[in-house]
Amino acid sequence: MPFNTVAPRRVRQAVLVLGSAASIALAAGPAQAMPLPSPGTSGPAVVAGNATSAAPDTIVAHGCNVWTCISVDGHPNLFTVHASQLVGWCGHFQFLFPHEHLNSGSGCNLKVVVDGDGAGKVCVIGWQKTGSTFTKVGEPCETVS
Numbered sequence: 001m002p003f004n005t006v007a008p009r010r011v012r013q014a015v016l017v018l019g020s021a022a023s024i025a026l027a028a029g030p031a032q033a034m035p036l037p038s039p040g041t042s043g044p045a046v047v048a049g050n051a052t053s054a055a056p057d058t059i060v061a062h063g064c065n066v067w068t069c070i071s072v073d074g075h076p077n078l079f080t081v082h083a084s085q086l087v088g089w090c091g092h093f094q095f096l097f098p099h100e101h102l103n104s105g106s107g108c109n110l111k112v113v114v115d116g117d118g119a120g121k122v123c124v125i126g127w128q129k130t131g132s133t134f135t136k137v138g139e140p141c142e143t144v145s
Contacts, residue, residue: 061142068093068126068138076119079144083112083124089137096123098144119145 059079062071064086071082083093083104090108094101098120104112106129116122123141127134 059142059144063140063142064138065140066126066136066138067128068124068140070122070124070140070142072122072142072144074144076117076144078115078117079122081114081116081122081124083110083114083126085110085126086138089126089128091127091129091134091137094125094127096121096125096141098122 058073058075060073063069067086067089069084069086071084072079074080081095081097083095088109090106091110092106093104093110093112095104095114095116097116098118100116102114104110104114120143121141122144123139125139126137128137
């Protein structure tokens with residue numbers, strides 16, 4: 001089931017709990033559960049870790065770093081970022097966009113989708129929580145141009 005188009009900068013988050021999908025509502029907007037591609041797999045016009053042209057002025061890119069993965073598609077006027085985990089951990093994602101920084105809600109085995117805009121570097125930082133400490137578990141980046 002594809003996500004509906006939403007206004008830029010709205011966070012959409014799906015959290016898997018013991019193999020079943022559960023939605024979490026965030027202050028930034030409604031949440032919807034959706035299966036994401038498995039890390040390391042690619043669909044049409046996606047090459048892992050590299051940007052390819054899916055249509056004029058549209059980029060599609062995917063990559064992983066440590067335990068955090070990013071998938072970006074769209075163009076500078078509106079792009080969508082999928083953040084997911086390569087292995088299961090509990091914590092949150094921090095999104096670094098050309099014009100803003102956002103944090104997802106916390107949970108375990110997160111898959112989060114965020115819309116943004118602007119040309120430049122787009123990154124997702126995975127933050128694993130152990131007790132009261134957060135540890136960076138990856139910072140994959142792609143470029144929107």
